Amino acid sequence: MPTTSEPPTRIDQIRLTAERLFRERGYLATSVRDIGEAVGMRGASLYHHIGGKEDLLWAIASRAADGFFAALRPILAEEAAAPLKLRRAIIAHIGVITANLDAAAVYFNEWRHLSDERRTEFLRRRDEYEAGFRAILWQGIREGHFAAIDEKFAARFVLSALNWTHQWYRPDGAMPPETIGQTLADYLLNGLSQALPISPA
Amino acid sequence: MPTTSEPPTRIDQIRLTAERLFRERGYLATSVRDIGEAVGMRGASLYHHIGGKEDLLWAIASRAADGFFAALRPILAEEAAAPLKLRRAIIAHIGVITANLDAAAVYFNEWRHLSDERRTEFLRRRDEYEAGFRAILWQGIREGHFAAIDEKFAARFVLSALNWTHQWYRPDGAMPPETIGQTLADYLLNGLSQALPISPA
Numbered sequence: 001m002p003t004t005s006e007p008p009t010r011i012d013q014i015r016l017t018a019e020r021l022f023r024e025r026g027y028l029a030t031s032v033r034d035i036g037e038a039v040g041m042r043g044a045s046l047y048h049h050i051g052g053k054e055d056l057l058w059a060i061a062s063r064a065a066d067g068f069f070a071a072l073r074p075i076l077a078e079e080a081a082a083p084l085k086l087r088r089a090i091i092a093h094i095g096v097i098t099a100n101l102d103a104a105a106v107y108f109n110e111w112r113h114l115s116d117e118r119r120t121e122f123l124r125r126r127d128e129y130e131a132g133f134r135a136i137l138w139q140g141i142r143e144g145h146f147a148a149i150d151e152k153f154a155a156r157f158v159l160s161a162l163n164w165t166h167q168w169y170r171p172d173g174a175m176p177p178e179t180i181g182q183t184l185a186d187y188l189l190n191g192l193s194q195a196l197p198i199s200p201a
Numbered sequence: 202m203p204t205t206s207e208p209p210t211r212i213d214q215i216r217l218t219a220e221r222l223f224r225e226r227g228y229l230a231t232s233v234r235d236i237g238e239a240v241g242m243r244g245a246s247l248y249h250h251i252g253g254k255e256d257l258l259w260a261i262a263s264r265a266a267d268g269f270f271a272a273l274r275p276i277l278a279e280e281a282a283a284p285l286k287l288r289r290a291i292i293a294h295i296g297v298i299t300a301n302l303d304a305a306a307v308y309f310n311e312w313r314h315l316s317d318e319r320r321t322e323f324l325r326r327r328d329e330y331e332a333g334f335r336a337i338l339w340q341g342i343r344e345g346h347f348a349a350i351d352e353k354f355a356a357r358f359v360l361s362a363l364n365w366t367h368q369w370y371r372p373d374g375a376m377p378p379e380t381i382g383q384t385l386a387d388y389l390l391n392g393l394s395q396a397l398p399i400s401p402a
Contacts, residue, residue, distance in 0.1 A: 149393060192347045
């Protein structure tokens, strides 16, 4: 229904531009002036929209966190076996990363430049998200689907293997996000090894 | 033999300081003056040692690449089954990361700020290193130890799962690097799933 679709608001334009610049140059090396020049706004008018540069970083990081939570929450609520839930959570996570690479890069790399209070809150939410993966892993261990792993270390392992996607994924590449998610789920659930056929000698 | 051990040279001090600052603030947000202040040297004297800031980044990135290669090369030359080689390569890689977290962070995150020619050379060497992992995977596929995976994607997957270590590893943490390497090798080789015991119902 194109008649009801809204054009991007000024604040959306500013946010998307800031995401790109923070990703390309890093937060510290990007000035409000740089953002203003890229969107064609002067400082005073820009500050009216965003507050300060750190407010913009906070808005980007919070919005990215919201996106990860929104994708994971329905999967956590499912009645399903843990391996299937983990597979769905992996695909959802890859979906969020690949849908906005700039925001993902800021979420993964630039949060350390948040002010103390906001950094604490950011890390609390990130841990809460990771706890969703821990819950799936714990369910799988309890039900005998997963090996008796340390679910805290394993959750970090899974997310680490997924998060790097933001570094190499290209929207015009050969693998669509769903295929990347399925393949990573195969590797993470089953490992690279396979049972060897019984061989002579 | 402590009598033969050399004190760190001036250039070592400068490099270690630059690694730390590049990691903490990012390359773009670190000036030669910042580095000079941290090591107690003036600009002119500092430039005498390092050339420019980008020369320092290049020196750090190249040295880190040398470290990864030095750890992997003897493993590639071994006559051993692919799963054992992969395990050793994983432990070696974790060893290099954890031995110098600052250098690893610069190697993983700041190389993009190298000049075009050096960035091309850096990426060529990084791909050459990744090719070592591809060779191990390909050996394992050929010999039937590994599933019929895409060894290029799988090599990137393995390195991604390992590289994140530089983000969370703390030298005073509970897991020594060798244990981290062994655990990650278990996960990567065998996956999180286990065969379910045959159960009634």
